[in-house]
Amino acid sequence: MKKALTLTALVSTLLLGAAHAQKTFTVVRPTQWGAQNMNPFAPGDQRLGATASTIYESLFFVNLLDGKVTEVLGTKYAWSNNNRTLTITTRPGVKWTDGTPFTAKDAAFTFNYIKQYPALDTTALWKNGLASAKATNDTTLVLTFNKTNTPIFSDLANVLIVPEHIWSKITSPLTEPNAKPVGTGPFVFDQYSQQAVRVVKNPNYWMKDKPYIDAVVWVSTNSNDAAQLKLMKGEADFGYIGLSDPVGGFQKKGPNNAFYWPVDNGNYLYFNTAKAPFNDAAFRRGLSQAVNTSDVALKAYAGVAKGSHSSGIIPAQLKSWLPAGVSSMKFDPVAADKALTAAGYKKDGSGMRLGKDGKALPTFKILVGAGWTDFITMATTIGENLKKVGINTSVDQQQWSSYAGGLQSGTYDMGISWGWGNGPTPYQLYYKSFDPDFSAPVGKTAPSNLSRYTNPVITKALETYRSSSDMAVQKKAIADIAKVVMQDMPFLPLTDRSEFADFNTSKFTGFPSAENPYNYGNPDDSTGARLMYLNVKPK
Template identity: 70%
Template sequence: MNRRLTLTAALLAALSVGAQAQPKSVFTVVRPTQWGAHNLNPFSPNDQHLLPTNSAIYESLFFVHGLTGKVTPVLGTKYAWSKDNRTLTVTTRNGVKWSDGKPFSAGDVAFTFNYLKQFPALDTSGLWKSGLTAVKASGATVTFSFAKANTPVFQYVAQQVIVPQHIWSAVKDPVTETNRMPVGTGPFVFDSYSQQALRVLKNPNYWMKGQPYVDAVVWYATNSNDAALLKLLKGEADYGYIGVSDPRNGYASKGPNNAYYWPVSGSNYLYFNTTKAPFHDAAFRRALAQAIDTSDVAQKAYAGIAKAAHPSGIIPGQQADWLPASARSATPKYNARAADAALTAAGYRKNAQGVRLGKDGKPLPAFKILVGAGWTDFITMAQVISENLKQVGITTQIDQQAWSSYAGGLQTATYDMGISWGWGGGPTPYYLYSQSFGPEFSAPAGKSAPSNLSRYTNPAITQALAQFRSTSDAAAQKKAIGTIATTLMRDMPWVPLTDRFEFSLYNTSRFTGFPTPQNAYNAGTADDTAGARLMYLNVRPR
């Protein structure tokens, strides 16, 4: 008996198809989660609305590739900034219909953005706090006006999902609205929902002729990563966003149809709390960075799947466009002996017993390395770092904390050193640098900082961030990023440790067209994101 067909048949039987014919091609997504209420409100946070909402049912003006910054037209066909970069003009697509048959228009776009202003709780990207002053529609054109130049805001404008004015203008409380029967422009329409499975069906009036190639997408819930992985291994699911410790040996090698796409989307970092001595001293931080063997950190934490991160923090997919030659040549190298000498030269000498002393002549304390409790990859990183720093006379302790105290310690600057991912990121390095080192994302020690975990600011970086925001000229933006990268590599408020991935796994026995490194049309992002929409559009039956 074909187990894959048995699962699909069971799911279809569990889902009401109403008057619809049984779909012939069903693309199955396995999800290690238990979803909650029947909520398809696109303004709700991702963990509160059901998975198809912003990946299959609703669409945005453009899709901005999270790794390369490439812009793909969706409901918008083109865009342009004015010479002073204070006006963004978007041309909307003709011939698009909402799933209830009514025509889509530029008026729907203007309504959506003004709706965010009317209900600030919906404006999770802070568009109206980022200088947006007006959004107006005229014919097929929408004009966005800003109080000052802020070109990086484009990705938030581009990827805001658009809703129909004729539906949402009647919604009195969009924050609590569950929108159980959604009307969107996307490639699929909502069909049915249960605690075990969700289903969407192909939109017969979708504006992309001939797409999608599948008749339905079904999400199937499991209670664990292992259970979801087993479904893929058995060929009972086609796709899952599942973290496994070794995708090559733990999944891909176990069957000819097992494939994974784990592009590098960020980095893991060792943060220094620059509000505390001696971490306030750039010379001390530089020496510690030189004492850490990031290649060994990556090898032991991720069994060779992850590589050491670049010291600039710029991910591999963005280095060709954004990493200047000066930053490449200035790359610090692991050298324990040189690090030991650098500490002594900076005033942190050793005593006769080999104990590292502070500038006051007193032995340095044992510094804590903060990690999440039970996070084996971070714990392994901390163990390697501890051994590395021991070689230069620095004593450390690994401090495992539950999520609330772990995140709270990072954000309130009560830690010494801490391992975490980059609390920021986007289609260019600007987003990582802005959220990690912008003064507006910092706070005094003891107060909660949104994302500047190291509490490091630098006038040169602040000015370069402002220069980036003020222009849409690529050369000027690259120059600003170069300034930031070289400043960070000199001052080392953090140590970029390892690459960090997305976690898409595929079983290719029934479908083709998945994203790959050779055809990286999305960034391997999860099944409830705008990037997943491109996968649902491109996969086709064998």
């Protein structure tokens, strides 16, 4: 049996092969791999880097920053039949890496395979309206729906397409290691060890002029610090690492150190609207106005992240989706103090806030993940702000299971977390955060409506949005939702939340950036990272 190469031997083989002529792009990953798994249906933390980014391809790539659609195996799409039919034209002339032609039948098979094995349907395509998937010829895929749900496009677009002639013979897709993957992507699998993985250029790739590089190598490390050091030494070209100080601790440490951390989500202070006094919108508004989100962001992220807009909409989408003149809630502790009193929450002689029943309010807990320094800092800062308006808080650190469990079961007071739903438009955030389908009674698990807040105006606007493919109709729906959210404040948007793409630019150019945001700083094994591996060029 052939032994797996050691890290040193493998890297030497990769970098010294072909007398240095090979243009190898190195990715550092702070993780260790187990089995040689390149199953495109496996969760990202169980499969090898390269699976979703270089070997398999999706129909389209949808940029979560601005909704821009990039053609991949699909070349165009159109809704019809009152938005219950989606017709996709697939790319001709594409071949699987074993030489078999790719057709729309492979795409139809993939969607039906996901239906056949529901555990693969991680975005609930078949539960959220998809009724059938058929190829009417070699370049036409027709998806029909039993209810209108146009936002589902981004989930459909992101599905990795597999070859029917191979996967039709696989009856245990969850456990299939797929050690010799056959894809349509720009690279093919070459070598693997538990410390390194290499793919090499697909000589028959359908983009004749790309990729510009010969190989991509993933090298594992045991920590973020070790990965960062490899980048700073020029031993790696890219890493997806949440650096503690990307400016002072990385960018300014060398002329080739760069990072691209675009905002595609936010961190929120969730209010549990299923319990008093958080069931009172006036109370939530008063608390929200008393929190200095700019200061929260500064202390938690050293100025890299900014305070969020109170609509929850990320910066890249604000201009497109909010009407002009809609401003964010302003930090104003004096106004907050008066508003809380006017709402019936008076102060006692010592300046502490009372409930509407005249009894002292308890010390409210702010739930965070144990050891999560950014969230702990946020909670501490929020507590300092709220104390100035007579409200006491404490930081409640919990391990992941009880942290997530508390948020989802509705047993918390306030809690800090990211948006449990983000996408190319604000719809995904509002849908996952406030649709009744994602809520549940206290004690039961709410999939993503952590505040347990619903509102008939929002529910109707969400339905209007997904029933239409007209941008004007969708924009009005989002504006209607944002107005209610900013009035009722079921959560307080705290800070922007970013992706973590870090680069060493000494050997390559063409990285994504704020000036050229062709992806959104995606992790190394994702459909967005594929675009980076296609666009980087040796200097």
